[in-house]
Amino acid sequence: MKFYDREIETETLRRIETTSREYAQMTVITGRRRIGKTTLIKHAYEGKEMIYFFVARKSEALLCQELSDTMRDVLGEDLGDFSSMARLFASIMQIAKRRHFTLVFDEFQNFKYVNESFFSEMQNVWDSNKNEARINLVVCGSLYSMMTKIFDDKKEPLYGRATSRIRLREFPLSTLREIMRDNNPDYTPDDLLAMYMITGGVAKYVEQLHMQKAFTKEKIIESVLSFGSYFIDEGKELLSDEFGKDYGNYFSILSAIAGGFNERGEIKSYTGVEAGGYLDKLENIYDLVYRYRPYLASENSRNVKYGIKDNFLNFWFRFIYKYRSAVEIGNLAYVKGKVLADYSTFSGWILERWFRQTYRETGLYNIVTNYWEKDGNNEIDLIAVNEADCEIVIGEVKRNPRRIDLHGLEHKAQNIITKRKGWRIEYAALSLEDMGH
Known part of the structure; x- marks a missing residue:
């Protein structure tokens, strides 16, 4: 699939890279999983000296070996053996004092699982060397709650260290139309609405439909609800790490909201869970739900409803999670029947969302x-x-x-x-x- 949109983000990253040739830069890129952060970085820095490093949850010694190998392969710099990521990072900063390059840490928040002290050690190395180093450091992560805590919590060592922040969002509606025109020139409005309903403009989901050549309403629904579909387990894979062992209550609440139970009292009745604390975290820590009041209502009004921000998660909780018993025994035809039976109502609600986004x-x-x-x-x-x-x-x-x-x-x-x-x-x-x- 060709590279779509992201002109402003690409231009911004390239401008930061130019600045870093004189002044060390630390750019933080956040955004939900599958939004296209890695693809954007690789596109923006194509042809540049870039060390791209994915931070896996493995031993610190193994990570050090992998990063050392990558430094040698890309820059021809032999750093030797390290068992401490902080010491390795210090050596990298020394190299940046005599040559310029870009270093990308992808899924940066995973360092917490490798060595909890790394963030404070990294802060010391950065503060000690940044004035002389010519490095374009890019850190990105998908776990919104953890990335926010690392860089926005005043108690955290890396608070205030970022020189730039980029929040990568879904494709705008104009890009979804462009993608549809490229792949199905004779598309109907219902085809476009189905793509919006499933992808919400998330790049990875659009790419999945592109691989399946699914650009009609019928093919999109078939692609999502077919045996072995990428989308079936996606909701759980996206959110289990965010919520940890308490994910059951969060999933129940999100399922209630997706099913049209939008007020606190309704959510409690539907789930049996005292939802207040969970809703506050879903809104303010996880950035998954939004709270809204009717136009003209005061800030203190109790006339409040909740919605799920993400189109795909709305669909996933409304149909796949709700009918998970059928999913688990492989009866996806049953789930598809439920989607088609409810399609007019659910897609009508998605159409409202489309037009509100259009006006925004x-x-x-x-x-x-x-x-x-x-x-x-x-x-x-x-x-x-x-x-x-x-x-x-x-x-x-x-x-x-x-x-x-x-x-x-x-x-x-x-x-x-x-x-x-x-x-x-x-x-x-x-x-x-x-x-x-």
Whole structure:
């Protein structure tokens, strides 16, 4: 698959590499697993002197040997034998005082499992040598909670050491359209929506569909729910390391949210788990869920709902985890039947998400959300607000445009209209047909 998007990130990494020829740089790259961090780094530094090193969870002596071998192979520098990664890193920093190169530590957080003292030892080496070294040090990691703690916690030794931070996100919607055009020029809106539903713009998932040549709705669902599919165990593989031994409660809560139980009370009733503490961690430590209130609600309002940020995890918890008993006995036809039976409803909800993301990506609005009233009535799918220009878009989203009722939408929006007198209000009817090509 060709390299898509990432122009800004590539340009930024190359600019940092140029700066590092005079001043040592430490760049931290974070992003969920499969988002394309490694591919981006290799693309940005193609043709440059780069030592790429994956930090596996193995003995420190073995890691030292591997890194020494890589230094010799790439730079022709023979460092000798080491059993301490900190001492090896000190030798590497000495080399950087007489020549420039890029060093990448991938899955950097794994050093915690190799030698817990490495981060403090690395800090001492870095602080002692950075003023004379000409090194472009790039560290990246997928475990959001651990990477955040390492570099954002004031108690941690590497706090404040990063000179640049890059958070790699999913492909924008324009890139998903481009990928579809390249692989299925005659695609339908439903094909595009199915790709968005499964991948959410995560590069590795798009690549998996590309390898399977799955770029129609039918082929995408078949690819995800076929025997030996990459996607079947993906949710568990992604999150088990993050949650550790307590993953069962987290999985139950995420399953509840994916199933439409979005309020704390509903989640507790569904799971039997007191969800408050878990939800706070899912939002603030793991960055997996988001909390949202209806437009115009105060910050103190208890009218709060939760959603899963990631499209694939929404799908995985809604169908694969929920019907895991069928998955475990190999009855994927049963799961596929459940997906198809619920497809219209679930994809309709994903379509709402598509259009909210569409309005966010225009850059014209400072608030993009939805609306409902305390009793659950007058739900509105899309609210896009430009407070500076006193403009608001109020939208209804349906798969079928004939089911959109703009008069009914105007009635639902009366409370908003009353509180925003004098504003320019636009009503939007949004359906599959409006996804663009």
